[in-house]
């Protein structure tokens with residue numbers, strides 16, 4: 001996983017609540033192999049009409065090209081646990097989503113793929129989304145300091161400390177956990193003697 | 200020392216250690232895999248890692264399975280490929296598979312409890328958000344993503360930050376026509392689709408105690424739609440009776456030992472919760488969704504909201520967007536909304552009691568619109584056929600299908616056409632959930648049956664009078 005710390009990028013705003021994972025990647029694309037790249041599926045039915053023509057959504061505007069930061073309203077990524085929603089965002093090029101709240105499972109999936117779910121207060125969300133209302137603009141992200149800078153303003157965001165460490169280092173849990181194998185084995189022995197019917 | 204909550208008791212029993220920031224490494228008792236788990240298996244293969252405890256995972260085919268017949272020949276090759284990958288991943292790793300042809304096949308969250316895989320006190324995970332269902336039997340159960348599934352396969356453990364606790368107490372009595380589905384839609388519409396985000400929910404109160412085990416499964420299933428990490432109900436005599444004798448349940452003396460432990464799994468009288476929510480069951484009406492999030496739900500006798508009356512511009516924009524997608528007019532009465540089809544199924548409402556409730560409404564009558572009934576498992580299907588429910592559905596003009604996720608998510612091709620409106624017993628009315636452009640209204644099985652009879656959203660209480 002690519003580590004993440006400072007990032008300056010065009011940010012685009014999708015000022016809707018409850019952008020769920022069914023919208024982020026409609027179910028019909030999930031049988032595809034990841035090797036294809038999932039970027040083309042991202043928000044597919046919001047980006048394209050039924051006939052396949054691009055819609056007026058902000059992601060289709062030339063100013064949004066190269067965007068790596070998305071700003072959206074509350075409860076982003078709610079719904080299905082499909083990690084494919086995160087694959088679609090990452091394959092499209094996103095490294096960070098800023099929102100007042102996220103679906104829990106989406107957040108942990110995001111972190112496991114190097115995508116930062118940055119939680120901001122409702123007031124700061126309103127300020128940032130007002131800043132981006134006209135068109136996508138450049139903003140500055142600093143994960144170590146947990147701040148986002150735009151124009152003359154700076155706002156703070158929240159991130160679970162373990163997730164922050166993982167993102168900063170680009171770490172993957174499996175290796176870390178396998179290093180604890182002995183502890184796990186000891187736990188297991190104790191556990192199955194206590195709950196013998198599970199053995 | 201303050202007492203412990205049900206959630207705390209189970210969490211602590213599974214905690215192996217904590218990291219420097221206080222995140223916990225948890226032991227996972229049972230993991231359920233389905234076709235969508237292929238990303239996780241691929242991850243493992245890429246890294247050349249074995250499955251650490253294959254006996255603690257069960258594979259179940261549900262998301263992509265055809266419901267018209269069990270024949271894979273007629274199935275679209277890419278769909279078939281996903282189903283076959285599950286078969287292959289299970290056999291390669293020594294994992295038990297409840298596959299397409301298995302008499303136990305069904306939706307993972309129906310099969311788990313039905314087979315006795317789900318038990319009080321267990322920590323259960325599945326790469327599916329509705330894993331919260333299993334909490335109805337007093338398990339700590341939650342959905343995880345593919346990277347976490349890979350982690351569970353490789354280590355039989357999972358890193359988790361401890362959620363806060365919320366108790367939702369429902370006192371009093373439910374009015375006639377009100378079901379577990381209505382309880383869930385009612386609390387989600389009041390607290391919001393993220394109202395329980397970051398919380399483990401415990402449901403309690405007179406109303407919950409009186410619910411059948413199947414109704415509890417429906418209620419816990421929908422915890423995720425209110426953002427909850429999980430939903431749980433303390434096991435009681437009903438729970439223990441329900442589990443006894445099921446294939447994966449402990450047997451004989453083991454059962455007695457287990458049952459003794461299960462009876463210690465409740466929130467102590469002096470336990471405190473981070474948040475307490477109390478409802479009167481009598482205040483809950485039969486409820487339907489009108490928008491594109493489960494929080495956009497109202498009592499069936501209400502009218503669709505008007506963006507002009509919204510408190511903020513951002514709320515107004517939100518309502519307008521939902522109404523546009525749903526093809527509804529501001530202020531329109533819900534009972535005037537005509538539907539094009541119905542769907543009875545999904546891990547939320549496809550158990551035998553759900554089918555009985557729908558069949559009771561349809562018995563001897565004809566539906567105005569077409570629809571599909573897909574039982575939650577092959578065992579439920581046979582049970583329903585024994586009871587003659589299939590005949591009632593067929594005679595009413597609905598299709599009686601095989602078991603699977605079917606039109607809940609449409610991965611197998613069971614789709615609602617663009618622009619069509621579907622009254623559905625499922626759990627998500629998201630844009631495009633039942634197919635691109637599909638319009639979904641969530642409600643209880645009896646309400647779906649009533650909508651099928653009248654061709655429009657219907658107050659079940661009118662039919663029952």
Ligand code: SF4
Nearest residue numbers: 329545546604607608
């Ligand atoms: S029935 Fe629907 S919600 Fe339940 S597991 Fe299947 S797809 Fe998920």
